[in-house]
Amino acid sequence: MADKTITVRAARFDPEHDKEPRLQSYEVPFYDESMVVLDALNHIKNHIDGSLSYRWSCRMGICGSCGMMVNGTPKLTCNAFLRDYWPRPVVVQPLNNFPLIRDLVIDMDDFMHKLKSIKPWIIRKQELPLGAGEHRQTNEQIDDFRQFSECINCMLCYAACPIYGLNEEFLGPAATALARRYNLDSRDEGLKDRLPVVAEAEGIWECSFVGECSVVCPKGVDPAKAIQQTKLDTTMRFVLPYGNRE
Amino acid sequence: MDFESYDVLVVGGGLAGIRAAIAAVEANPNVRVGMVSKVYPMRSHTVSAEGGAAAALGPGDSFETHAFDTIKGSDYLADQDVVEAFVREAPVEIIQMEHWGCPWSRNPDGTIAVRPFGGMSTWRTCFAADKTGFHMLHAVFQTSLKYPQIIRHDEAFVTKLLIEDSRCVGVVALDIKTGRFDAITAKSVILATGGVGRVYAFTTNGNICTGDGMALAYRAGAGLKDMEMVQFHPTGLPFTGILITEAVRGEGGYLLNKDGERFLKRYVPNKMELGPRDIISRAMVTEFEEGRGFEGPHGKYMHLDVRHLGEKVIDRKLPFMRELGREYVGIDIVKEPIPVRPVQHYEMGGVDANISGETEILGLYAAGECANVGLNGGNRLGSNSLPECLVFGAAAGRAAAHYAATAKPATANPVDAMLWDEARRVESDYLEKKGGNERIGPIREEMQHEMDAGAGVFRNKEGLSRLARNLGGLRERFEKVKVDDTSRTFNTEIIAALELDFMLEVASVIVFSGLAREESRGAHARRDFPERDDEHFLKHTVAYHTNTLAPRLEYRDVHITEYQPQARSY
Numbered sequence: 095m096a097d098k099t100i101t102v103r104a105a106r107f108d109p110e111h112d113k114e115p116r117l118q119s120y121e122v123p124f125y126d127e128s129m130v131v132l133d134a135l136n137h138i139k140n141h142i143d144g145s146l147s148y149r150w151s152c153r154m155g156i157c158g159s160c161g162m163m164v165n166g167t168p169k170l171t172c173n174a175f176l177r178d179y180w181p182r183p184v185v186v187q188p189l190n191n192f193p194l195i196r197d198l199v200i201d202m203d204d205f206m207h208k209l210k211s212i213k214p215w216i217i218r219k220q221e222l223p224l225g226a227g228e229h230r231q232t233n234e235q236i237d238d239f240r241q242f243s244e245c246i247n248c249m250l251c252y253a254a255c256p257i258y259g260l261n262e263e264f265l266g267p268a269a270t271a272l273a274r275r276y277n278l279d280s281r282d283e284g285l286k287d288r289l290p291v292v293a294e295a296e297g298i299w300e301c302s303f304v305g306e307c308s309v310v311c312p313k314g315v316d317p318a319k320a321i322q323q324t325k326l327d328t329t330m331r332f333v334l335p336y337g338n339r340e
Numbered sequence: 341m342d343f344e345s346y347d348v349l350v351v352g353g354g355l356a357g358i359r360a361a362i363a364a365v366e367a368n369p370n371v372r373v374g375m376v377s378k379v380y381p382m383r384s385h386t387v388s389a390e391g392g393a394a395a396a397l398g399p400g401d402s403f404e405t406h407a408f409d410t411i412k413g414s415d416y417l418a419d420q421d422v423v424e425a426f427v428r429e430a431p432v433e434i435i436q437m438e439h440w441g442c443p444w445s446r447n448p449d450g451t452i453a454v455r456p457f458g459g460m461s462t463w464r465t466c467f468a469a470d471k472t473g474f475h476m477l478h479a480v481f482q483t484s485l486k487y488p489q490i491i492r493h494d495e496a497f498v499t500k501l502l503i504e505d506s507r508c509v510g511v512v513a514l515d516i517k518t519g520r521f522d523a524i525t526a527k528s529v530i531l532a533t534g535g536v537g538r539v540y541a542f543t544t545n546g547n548i549c550t551g552d553g554m555a556l557a558y559r560a561g562a563g564l565k566d567m568e569m570v571q572f573h574p575t576g577l578p579f580t581g582i583l584i585t586e587a588v589r590g591e592g593g594y595l596l597n598k599d600g601e602r603f604l605k606r607y608v609p610n611k612m613e614l615g616p617r618d619i620i621s622r623a624m625v626t627e628f629e630e631g632r633g634f635e636g637p638h639g640k641y642m643h644l645d646v647r648h649l650g651e652k653v654i655d656r657k658l659p660f661m662r663e664l665g666r667e668y669v670g671i672d673i674v675k676e677p678i679p680v681r682p683v684q685h686y687e688m689g690g691v692d693a694n695i696s697g698e699t700e701i702l703g704l705y706a707a708g709e710c711a712n713v714g715l716n717g718g719n720r721l722g723s724n725s726l727p728e729c730l731v732f733g734a735a736a737g738r739a740a741a742h743y744a745a746t747a748k749p750a751t752a753n754p755v756d757a758m759l760w761d762e763a764r765r766v767e768s769d770y771l772e773k774k775g776g777n778e779r780i781g782p783i784r785e786e787m788q789h790e791m792d793a794g795a796g797v798f799r800n801k802e803g804l805s806r807l808a809r810n811l812g813g814l815r816e817r818f819e820k821v822k823v824d825d826t827s828r829t830f831n832t833e834i835i836a837a838l839e840l841d842f843m844l845e846v847a848s849v850i851v852f853s854g855l856a857r858e859e860s861r862g863a864h865a866r867r868d869f870p871e872r873d874d875e876h877f878l879k880h881t882v883a884y885h886t887n888t889l890a891p892r893l894e895y896r897d898v899h900i901t902e903y904q905p906q907a908r909s910y
Contacts, residue, residue: 108827126637128579128668140781144833145825149379151546154582154664156474157383173667195517196830206380206494214482216441228438230450236443243443243475247382272482279441 100124100176101183102134104146106197115194117185118143124176131171131184132160135198148198155312158246161253162198163187168250168310189253191262202249208265209247211291212273217284235280242275242320244313251307251317257300264300265292267307267317274320277327285327293328343755346374346491347744348737349510349526351498351553353381355473355726356708356733357532358480359433360697363737364744365489371741374524376493376513378548378835381481385534385546386729389473390585390660391457392465393437393726395430398454401464403427410724411903413459413616414717415862416878417566419899422695422714426724426731433730434466442479443468445657455657456590457723459616459910465723470585470660476726493524497835498552500762501529501560501704502755508560508704509750512762516835519828521763523755527744528703530736531557531691532729535709538839539847540684540795541788544576544583553710555842557691558849562699563882563894565712567689567846568854568864571720572621572797576683578638580668584661584680586722589613591657593646595620596677597632611910618719618863619910621682625797628681636679643677650674682797686725688716688863689853692882697736703747707736714880714899718862770837776822780836783821787814787840787847795851800867804855811848812889818844848889853881856893874905 099121107115120142122134132150139146150160153172160171165185176184192200222229251267252258258266265273273292277285292298298321305318348364350357353375361373377384396406406427411418434452438444444452445467457465468475484490496513502523503509510525533553537545558564574595575584589595595613597603607623608615615623624642627633633640646654646661651674654662658673665673690712697705697713707713708729715728794807818840825833859873860866878898883891 109829110827126579128670139833139836140779140785144780144823144836145827147825147830147832149383149832151379151383151548152385152388153546153580154388155667156387156471156660157385157546158387159379159383196827199830201517202380209482210485213486215486216439216483222439224432224435224439228435228444228452231446232448232450233446235450236446240443243478244471246387246474247380276441279443281439281441 098124100134100180102138103183103185104135104138104198105187107194108196124180127177129176131164131169131174131176131186134176134184135171135186147196156246158248161189161248161250163190163253168253170248170250170312173312189249191253191255191259192249204262205247205249205252205269208269209272212265212269213284213288214272214276216276216279216282217287219283229281231280239275239278241315242271242278245271245315246313248312250310250312254306254310256304256306261300265298267321270298270324271315271317271320274323289328292324298325343523343525344374345749346524346526347371348528348530348740349374349376349524350530350532351376351511352384352532352534352708352710353377353379353492354384354532354534354708354729355386355477355480356729357530358484359730359733360530360532360707360737360740361490362484362487363734364741365487367738367741368745369489371489371744373490374493374526375490376496376498376511376524378495378497378516380494381492382478384477385549386477387474388544388546388583389726390470390583391587391590392455392467392472392723393434393476394457394460394465394721394723395434395727396427396464397431397434397452397466398464401462405461406464408903409460410715410721412908413719413721415719415872415908416905417717417862417880417898419714420901420903421899424901425695426715426728429731430727433727433734437476437479437730440479440483442476445469455587456614457721458586458589458614459721465590467587470587470658473726496522497838498556499766499838501556502750502758503560503701504750504754507702510755512759514766517830519831521759523759525750525755527747527749528705528740530697530705530707530740531710532706532708532733533710535687536843536846537684537687539787539843539850540791541785542576542581542792543684544573544581545684550839550843551846552839552842553706554691555845557699557701557704557706558845558885560701561885562701562704563692563884564849565689565692565880565882566717567687567849567883568857568881569688569718569862570684570795570850571617571686571688571863572682573617573685574620574624574682575644575680577664577668578636578641578679578681581683582664582668583685584644584664584678588644588646588658588661591646591653592649593644596643596645597627598634599632603627603632608910615910616719617722621797622865624682634679639681641679641681644680645677646673647675647677686720688712688718688720695735696739697732698739703743705736705740707733718864766834766838770823770834771826773822776820778817778820778822780821780823780833780840783814783817784840787811787844791847795854798865798867799854801855804851808848808851808855811844811851815844815889849883849891852890853883853893857881878905
């Protein structure tokens with residue numbers, strides 16, 4: 095099957111010329127079963143049309159750059175295999191719910207602000223001096239937050255989130271999961287600093303545990319769980335008689 | 341015209357760059373630090389580092405053995421004073437990363453665990469499962485967000501260093517989103533742009549590893565040191581080049597040839613799978629040549645077998661490897677061996693810098709893979725590069741902050757003129773170019789395949805000379821490149837053109853440096869000069885830019901303290 099090809103329909107949009115995104119079709123050779131959608135995009139860019147714009151780097155599912163809608167589902171394109179689509183065409187579009195910059199490139203500055211807002215660093219009342227060595231932490235204590243630390247910031251969960259789609263003020267799945275990552279870390283004492291940002295921000299109470307975020311996560315993170323746990327934390331803080339209510 | 345202006349400007353947002361930025365601020369809280377990166381920092385290629393970070397932490401370890409292992413691993417091309425400083429600082433940096441939240445895997449008593457690694461004589465590699473680089477990068481990046489003094493310019497591509505009176509005073513950067521050229525001035529500039537693996541076709545490196553900082557410094561007049569020393573990692577997945585971590589062997593995995601034989605007994609009998617990368621890669625290629633490799637659709641390969649470790653150990657210590665095997669090869673590594681072959685992985689060479697990261701250009705510093713501070717010599721030991729980013733990133737950050745405290749700011753007029761000239765150059769070379777019939781993609785692919793063929797695990801004069809000529813031809817074709825994309829908005833084809841321009845430059849330095857080193861040392865294995873020649877080549881190669889493709893080469897003595905060169909056997 096040396097001549098096997100697959101049709102890729104890629105979204106094109108240049109704000110300097112276009113009012114609306116449109117789909118453009120390309121025929122791409124499909125010569126190896128391990129080819130991914132990203133390989134097809136690279137073939138287009140290198141050999142057919144150099145103007146197609148998209149982000150990518152590691153091509154091994156860890157840098158988080160190449161998230162796009164593939165046949166309507168948020169995917170890492172380095173991890174979406176052509177064999178799963180062929181012989182039907184693959185439709186590649188920019189991630190849903192984000193402002194569009196160009197072709198397949200979305201604007202994710204909003205997430206960068208949200209990430210910073212949840213104070214994603216270890217907060218301690220008293221910092222341990224370096225000379226004192228490491229904090230003792232067991233693998234079981236790491237297991238408490240491990241899955242939330244696996245977030246690669248790929249934005250697939252935001253593209254799948256119906257609440258974020260309606261209200262961009264919503265902190266959203268990944269940022270909530272990362273706040274949870276630090277709150278559950280035995281070395282951290284920053285829960286009180288983070289909770290106002292996480293729980294009192296808009297949207298979290300509207301999240302109805304649809305769980306689409308957790309379904310599309312390529313790294314097995316469960317942001318929906320983080321959101322439900324955060325709601326519980328907040329409730330507990332207000333109902334317990336000695337809860338910290340400053 | 342208004343320019344952004346900083347005390348310290350870091351180019352690159354990976355582990356070395358972010359560590360440098362934090363160190364600068366911690367050295368002097370009044371320092372304003374700019375960080376310009378062509379990608380969002382958490383996309384940097386540090387994320388792909390898997391196995392771990394070496395440091396003599398434990399009671400059973402010593403600075404002396406870590407230093408000796410590193411020097412022997414380097415085939416005596418490392419600067420020994422630099423290695424000695426590095427091994428002392430590495431444990432401090434590992435603890436610092438722990439305080440910043442890195443989820444290091446632990447011993448039962450809650451202390452940081454270590455695992456064995458290639459070329460290390462004892463267990464000293466700290467790890468966060470098999471995503472060590474990912475966890476370190478995210479921890480240090482997220483920590484950096486708490487410093488208001490660090491101001492980021494994400495997705496901006498540096499095209500040129502600003503040099504005024506022989507001093508580096510900033511950069512010209514192309515803002516990718518808008519297509520606007522900016523001068524970003526600074527009293528000191530730190531290059532931390534990572535490696536250059538994308539000059540090869542078969543590489544573990546991500547698309548962004550295009551040697552930008554190396555080319556920027558080289559064109560500005562700094563030297564590139566030991567660039568012929570290119571590391572080939574023994575275990576890449578055929579076709580994709582995805583890295584299978586050395587920790588697979590550290591945890592007890594076997595490398596097997598097609599006869600089911602642990603062939604390393606013929607090459608590194610005392611170390612077996614934990615031999616250094618250069619020797620194991622040569623052993624694999626030798627076995628292939630002698631007919632003992634497996635034949636696959638993507639060339640010859642070996643088996644990396646972890647089945648005897650059991651599911652529990654694999655899931656605890658190598659979960660990402662299981663995921664990569666499942667997704668990219670369609671195998672479960674618990675039940676099937678992993679196909680692997682040597683793959684370009686790391687550039688030991690880099691911008692010539694001293695122990696503080698200072699380059700030959702005043703105000704210009706370099707750290708991480710883009711630098712050569714003299715740590716890795718002819719062959720880097722696995723798990724030394726992550727601590728290198730920390731130790732020498734921090735050193736460069738402190739030195740740059742210290743220098744910035746007394747340095748004068750750039751003067752506006754020359755900067756304005758330099759910005760204008762640089763913007764015009766890029767626009768006329770690419771955006772507004774009339775004519776031209778060459779495409780970027782094919783030239784890049786040809787360069788990559790030429791480099792694989794001519795500057796791989798084994799080299800010789802004939803192959804390197806042909807490669808040098810062919811790179812010259814590719815450079816001529818590159819001059820006739822025509823881009824399809826004339827938009828100002830997120831024009832990734834312009835970025836690809838600028839990157840290819842840089843890569844052709846750096847590839848030539850690799851090749852000419854390799855041609856001139858007529859010996860075999862570390863990763864530079866010459867079939868026509870199979871022996872190490874300490875009499876003539878116990879020296880660093882330092883390459884300087886000229887008006888031709890061929891650099892001017894100088895040689896500099898290696899710093900020897902107490903470890904005299906010996907025959908290197910394992």
